[in-house]
Amino acid sequence: MKIAVLGYGTVGKGVDRIISERVSGVEVSRILELPDRLTDPRMTSDYAQIVEDDDIKVVVECMGGLEPAHTFILDALAKGKSVVTSNKAVVAAYFDEFVRQANATDASLLIEASVGGGIPWIASIEKVRRIDEVTSFSGIMNGTTNFIVDGMVKEGADFDQVLAEAQALGYAERDPSADIDGVDVRNKTIITVGVAFDTACEKDIPTTGIRTLAKGDLDALRAMGRGVKLLGRGVQRDGGYAAAVEPVAVPIESLEANVPSNFNLISLDATTVGPLKFYGQGAGMLPTGNAMVQDVLDFAAGLRPHYDFSRGLEWRPELLTSDYVFRTKARLDGAEPFCEGMVLVRGLSAVRAREVFEYATSVDATSFMAALPQEG
Numbered sequence: 001m002k003i004a005v006l007g008y009g010t011v012g013k014g015v016d017r018i019i020s021e022r023v024s025g026v027e028v029s030r031i032l033e034l035p036d037r038l039t040d041p042r043m044t045s046d047y048a049q050i051v052e053d054d055d056i057k058v059v060v061e062c063m064g065g066l067e068p069a070h071t072f073i074l075d076a077l078a079k080g081k082s083v084v085t086s087n088k089a090v091v092a093a094y095f096d097e098f099v100r101q102a103n104a105t106d107a108s109l110l111i112e113a114s115v116g117g118g119i120p121w122i123a124s125i126e127k128v129r130r131i132d133e134v135t136s137f138s139g140i141m142n143g144t145t146n147f148i149v150d151g152m153v154k155e156g157a158d159f160d161q162v163l164a165e166a167q168a169l170g171y172a173e174r175d176p177s178a179d180i181d182g183v184d185v186r187n188k189t190i191i192t193v194g195v196a197f198d199t200a201c202e203k204d205i206p207t208t209g210i211r212t213l214a215k216g217d218l219d220a221l222r223a224m225g226r227g228v229k230l231l232g233r234g235v236q237r238d239g240g241y242a243a244a245v246e247p248v249a250v251p252i253e254s255l256e257a258n259v260p261s262n263f264n265l266i267s268l269d270a271t272t273v274g275p276l277k278f279y280g281q282g283a284g285m286l287p288t289g290n291a292m293v294q295d296v297l298d299f300a301a302g303l304r305p306h307y308d309f310s311r312g313l314e315w316r317p318e319l320l321t322s323d324y325v326f327r328t329k330a331r332l333d334g335a336e337p338f339c340e341g342m343v344l345v346r347g348l349s350a351v352r353a354r355e356v357f358e359y360a361t362s363v364d365a366t367s368f369m370a371a372l373p374q375e376g
């Protein structure tokens with residue numbers, strides 16, 4: 001089977017390498033790259049040479065960004081070619097449009113690598129849903145920010161120093177603000193809501209990253225038996241759902257608190273199977289390339305995910321409610337002392353917590369916030 005790879009960067013090279021070294025029966029016959037990066041005889045910068053080629057059955061998109069990725073994916077699906085993509089930004093923004101186009105031409109959209117790097121997260125949710133309802137999910141979904149927090153905790157490294165390391169290792173987004181401001185996890189959370197809850201997710205979910213996380217916050221929370229992790233979370237109940245991305249002060253002995261390096265740990269809860277946890281490298285050339293090649297092989301084997309977002313759940317932010325800790329010079333209503341330099345505000349929905357954080361940040365740009373879920 002002939003396939004084309006769009007974008008020959010970290011992930012595209014991983015896909016090409018895994019196929020050439022470990023997979024028979026699949027050939028990367030064309031590669032799309034920018035005109036000044038054509039270094040291989042298979043390469044072209046003219047997408048028509050790929051999308052008009054009837055021998056190419058699958059387009060593997062790993063260019064990143066919204067455009068032209070959005071247009072290229074739609075064009076491929078419209079021609080009946082199936083699409084494998086690692087580009088969570090474009091899937092989160094256009095998931096329902098891609099699904100409609102894929103269903104119209106009987107093509108497949110395969111998105112395993114868009115959440116959790118090498119972890120078979122999407123495939124596992126699909127399998128769980130054959131029997132169960134997924135009632136909630138939660139997890140470390142960004143390798144770069146986990147790498148940063150881990151480096152700050154274990155090596156006492158500075159935020160900027162570990163971020164530079166994550167960039168050099170190919171974990172970070174082209175613009176690493178997407179990692180540290182939680183945008184990348186927001187995209188992964190939106191996609192997970194779509195797959196797990198079978199509903200087109202609200203795009204404007206409350207999103208807070210770790211840009212203002214300081215070593216002092218880690219020390220103060222550690223003294224209270226907590227570690228900090230950036231989590232994407234979602235819950236559905238009684239025809240409604242909520243989702244959010246925010247730093248969470250997790251119990252220090254929890255699995256989440258102990259996830260190292262670029263690893264991700266994503267959990268779900270479902271009706272009969274109960275809680276499940278999935279652990280692995282959430283970023284990097286080979287783990288992500290592996291997830292994309294698995295999608296190609298699933299397609300070749302006739303395994304086709306089907307999405308239609310038919311549930312139409314109602315967005316109900318109050319379903320995700322926690323206590324929150326804040327480090328800020330701003331005075332916050334209802335705040336009570338929590339630990340060195342931090343106050344506690346009880347019983348906020350994630351949407352309300354984000355509003356409080358925006359107010360705190362308008363007074364003190366260095367403010368930091370974390371959800372403090374109940375233990376047990």
Ligand SMILES: NC(=O)C1=CN([C@@H]2O[C@H](COP(=O)(O)OP(=O)(O)OC[C@H]3O[C@@H](n4cnc5c(N)ncnc54)[C@H](O)[C@@H]3O)[C@@H](O)[C@H]2O)C=CC1
Nearest residue numbers: 007008009010011032033034062063064086087283284288
């Ligand atoms: N790096 C990682 O560990 C992971 C990345 N992803 C996602 O995979 C995608 C690719 O990521 P990376 O490989 O890290 O990015 P990258 O920046 O290393 O590679 C992207 C490649 O696409 C090419 N490209 C960009 N625009 C193009 C265009 N218009 N036409 C042709 N080629 C174009 C670039 O020249 C570059 O070689 C992104 O959506 C990213 O979010 C997903 C999971 C993990």
Ligand SMILES: N[C@@H](CC=O)C(=O)O
Nearest residue numbers: 142143144171173283
């Ligand atoms: N920048 C992302 C790459 C994978 O999705 C991350 O760090 O997780």
